[in-house]
Amino acid sequence: MITGTEKIINPLQKSALNKKGLCDYVINIASGCLHGCTFCYVPSTPSIRTQQKKLHQKGVENPQLDWGKYLFMREEVPGKLDQILKRKRKWEETPSGKGVILLCSGTDPYQNKKTAEITRKTLEVLIEHKKKVRILTRGLLWQNDLDILTHPNISLGMSIPCIDDELLKRIEPQAPLSSDRYKALQKGYEAKCRLYVAMAPTPPMMTLENFKFNLEQFMKINPEVIFWEPINARGTNGKRMLSAGLEFAKSIMSRQSWADTFIQQWNDIEIAAQQVGCVDKLHIWPDPSLKGFVSKEKIDNWLYRPTIEKWNSN
Template sequence: MKLETERDPDGGWYDRFVQLVDDQGHVVEEFGKNPTLNELREAERRHSTRINLWQQGLVCDECGNQINERFSARQDGHLLCWDCATSSESHEQGGLRINADPTKSVLSESKLHKKSLCDYVINVATGCRHGCKFCYVPSTPAVDNRDEMLDDRADVDDPQQDWGDYLLYRDDLPERVQRGLEETDFQNWKTTDRGRGIVMLSSGTDCYQDRRAAQITRGCVHELIEHDIPTRILTRSPNVTRDIDLFKQANGSLTVGSSIPSFDTSLISVLEPNAPPPMARWEALNELFKAGVPRFVSFSPTYPTMGREDIHEALSWFSAIDPEVVFHEPINPRGINFEMCIEALEDEGLESEADEFRKLQRQGKWVDYALDQIEMVRDVATHFENITIHTWPGRDLIEATNGTQQRKFKQMRRQISPEPFAE
């Protein structure tokens, strides 16, 4: 399917009627004049197709120039050419500063193959509305080295402290992914032993955190499926179920997972202030289970407040949705993000929980905690026939151990996730 436009003889250059036609030229849907980006993207989902918005006769709502290359949209959803989009000021929506993301990269090579997650990542935005206090993303070069851009585009003073308050969308990413894949020499496609050529959405933001992000994600995933590329989706949002129809078209070459570090809502609401509750995430995984979509769980980062009973409860819920794998990592006390976790707990009056987190900052205490929790999770998992734990101990944890324990951790780091979807 494609778009066709027809100028209104009584209007100006940018005054055009837009309609969607099938391969036989039959009109499938009429949009009237100047449809919004939301209307066009939702039509893709409604008709289970991809609509390339480049060079289709669509015009910028501000200057009237035709949309031939990069584009974004205003707050009201009307399309903007790239010149107009990059000159516009950010706007606030529910306390969130929003703008267009000028990032040029489309498909980025990733070191997450070390965790057996992927070889490439696609991020549909910079920033994330969830605002998880423990999130390491703002300290990575992809965000931390772009202070000037973030200040210019979204008035960001500190990428880490402001995490959860800014979101820059990549609205034209599906079009750029399509072009990039069409020009890709797949003989040179990076495929490591543990990454297995997988593309993951998203490592730096939640790709289903709202409808606009979900629309970008759907277009990208559609293109990846068209090119038979193994795809991993990781999200905290129940919005992921909106695309079950698309996931089923992947014929098993795609897996969808959710991050559920705990089912303790009092902790989750403090440490992940704007994220959906853990049970809503589980219910989304259950919908995927019933639809036959391959799924996994990211049991990460688990908290020092969690004992054997808490871990057993979590794995019981995971077992009910029959995941292909459960990725696990205990929380790491490095960085300002860990300090933000402690401050958030204290601000909410959770003093005993804050003390448990604070203890991990003592010399050697984190190592003991991490060792105990990794062993506990793996031991509890043996009580469930359908739970396989994939643990990735960090290098600092390995260096803090020796002998049999160190050899065991090194072996864990070399293991490949048992998921069959990328084979």
């Protein structure tokens, strides 16, 4: 593992994730991630590709294929963020992004003790400036911050594609067990945190019954929204999955097979949500690449669609 620190000028960045109903801004408290999820899209994004030379200098041989083996903390984030928010006069607030800040989009804010420390300090700044915050994590250390995470303008979400330790340990080799993530959500529910679930990305072998079982479990912690999308195994994502011995990736590596699986699982999760009684909470993350396989109207129905969550006005 290669770890260290990283300088950053402006930790607060506008985001296009309002197309998923997630946020208008993102903050990343580190570069890289030690969870090593084989499917992760982040190594293929410009934020990593444009840093390849700098990462090479820090000892990272292949920033995309070595994902999960490096992490550079941005310790200056809380201080710089406070300075920026004190000066900032204009705040973006789209109907789908709702002016929310996502912490984080390209790393995990609670993957280890150091990132958890930076995250807590960052949250304290955001609370002071009365910002709406969405946290997305696979980590468990947020349970130490329940004293501030029960704030009405903080929504805490965990990525749990399915509650299946054996399967997810192969796909997300260094992330906490899915059962432990679910137990953490139960603790957050008992503490009266605002919660949501990212049931994403689901592996191709999941069936209607699998979706129904998982939705039934998630509904027990009363999430405000359940986001969903399937695994994408094209490009470097697929190469990392195959190198990890995940043979099922071959079944979704072509555009046609990926689209067929996406459509089947989309149908299954909507049926499961109807059976469980949580259709109103289900929020689909469609991929624009599905155009040509499903109607444009079906995709556009979800792109830039606001979630059902309610946020306090600033």
